[in-house]
Amino acid sequence: xxxxxxxxxxxxxxxxxxxxxxxxxxxxxxxxxxxxxxxxxxxxxxxxxxxxxxxxxxxxxxxxxxxxxxxxxxxxxxxxxxxxxxxxxxxxxxxxxxxxxxxxxxxxxxxxxxxxxxxxxxxxxxxxxxxxxxxxxxxxxxxxxxxxxxxxxxxxxxxxxxxxxxxxxxxxxxxxxxxxxxxxxxxxxxxxxxxxxxxxxxxxxxxxxxxxxxxxxxxxxxxxxxxxxxxxxxxxxxxxxxxxxxxxxxxxxxxxxxxxxxxx
Ligand code: HPA
Numbered sequence: 001x002x003x004x005x006x007x008x009x010x011x012x013x014x015x016x017x018x019x020x021x022x023x024x025x026x027x028x029x030x031x032x033x034x035x036x037x038x039x040x041x042x043x044x045x046x047x048x049x050x051x052x053x054x055x056x057x058x059x060x061x062x063x064x065x066x067x068x069x070x071x072x073x074x075x076x077x078x079x080x081x082x083x084x085x086x087x088x089x090x091x092x093x094x095x096x097x098x099x100x101x102x103x104x105x106x107x108x109x110x111x112x113x114x115x116x117x118x119x120x121x122x123x124x125x126x127x128x129x130x131x132x133x134x135x136x137x138x139x140x141x142x143x144x145x146x147x148x149x150x151x152x153x154x155x156x157x158x159x160x161x162x163x164x165x166x167x168x169x170x171x172x173x174x175x176x177x178x179x180x181x182x183x184x185x186x187x188x189x190x191x192x193x194x195x196x197x198x199x200x201x202x203x204x205x206x207x208x209x210x211x212x213x214x215x216x217x218x219x220x221x222x223x224x225x226x227x228x229x230x231x232x233x234x235x236x237x238x239x240x241x242x243x244x245x246x247x248x249x250x251x252x253x254x255x256x257x258x259x260x261x262x263x264x
Contacts, residue, residue: 004092006053007099013052014066018044019104024074025261026101028208030113030224031239032246034080039254043069048081055083055093072262077104084203086182094204095211102215109212110260111221112253114242115202116184116229118194119174124228124241125248127256129164130221131157132175133206134198149214156220159264167259169252174199176223178206187231201229220264222256224249 015021029036037045048054048064064081079097083089101109115128122128131154157173164171177198179185185193185201193201200223212219226245228235246253 003099003103007096007103010051010053010100011103014100014104017046019068019077020075022075022105023068023077024106025071025076025108025110026097026104026106027076027078027110027257027261028082028097028112029078029080030082030204032114032226032242033112033224033253035246035250036254036257037065037067037078037080039258040067040069040071040076040078043067055089055096072258074261076261077101077106082204085180085207086203091207094207098208098211098215098217101212101217106217108260108264109208109217109219110257110264111205111208111219112257113202113205113221113223114226114246115176115200115223116190116227117199117225117232118177118190118201118229119172119199120232122172122174122199122225122228124225124245126172126225127164127169127249127252128172128174128176128200128223128225129157129160130176130205130209130223131173133209134175134177134193134196135206135210136178138178138180149210151210151213153209153220156218156264160220160222160260163259163263164256166263167255169256169259171222171256172199176205176221177201179203185230190229190231193229200225218264220260224253
């Protein structure tokens with residue numbers, strides 16, 4: 001598949017900074033989960049603002065830098081700060097980390113996000129391994145390819161849960177329902193999403209998983225439940241709870257990602 005030209009020039013820039021032509025893992029850090037960057041050893045951090053042709057992340061809780069280094073002896077490139085459709089990026093720009101993973105011949109792509117819990121058994125702070133997604137027929141025009149694709153995350157979700165339990169991290173499992181945002185949902189929408197089979201709702205990840213599948217990159221995704229979705233409790237939704245939940249689960253999230261970098 002033909003990648004956009006700006007990916008080639010970003011790659012040239014990254015190679016000049018000392019990032020190798022082949023990396024073991026690419027990690028996309030969700031809202032509030034940027035602290036994982038501190039776990040990367042011998043690191044080289046490059047702010048997005050220093051990378052020619054790179055979009056800038058505008059969301060609070062996303063610092064906007066690329067961190068390269070070692071995790072469990074594996075070369076790892078982390079995106080601390082992602083690009084959401086609701087910020088005004090095209091779908092093609094939202095999947096830039098996936099295109100970079102492809103151009104750097106990454107062996108695996110690990111995606112994380114903050115999400116609202118739809119499933120009534122979920123609690124704030126739960127880590128949900130994504131076994132499937134619902135995109136409600138939103139036309140995710142992230143690439144020029146019209147290649148047919150099929151997403152089957154169930155086998156990889158099994159492996160992620162196995163690795164999590166070896167690392168002593170408890171996980172839930174479920175379907176991630178993608179919304180474009182920027183608004184939070186209404187209680188009626190969440191009720192409808194529950195009937196559709198959604199367990200968690202969020203504004204990222206699905207375009208990235210689809211693009212990775214088209215490009216044949218092995219990928220897995222995990223949601224941190226940062227709030228009960230609208231109408232589940234009486235609590236008003238705001239961005240502060242994203243930070244709180246992430247702070248609470250920082251250690252377990254890091255253990256899980258390290259396990260996945262090493263063993264998935
Ligand atoms: N809805 C949509 N996206 C989200 C939510 C939510 O409740 N929480 C975190 N991201």
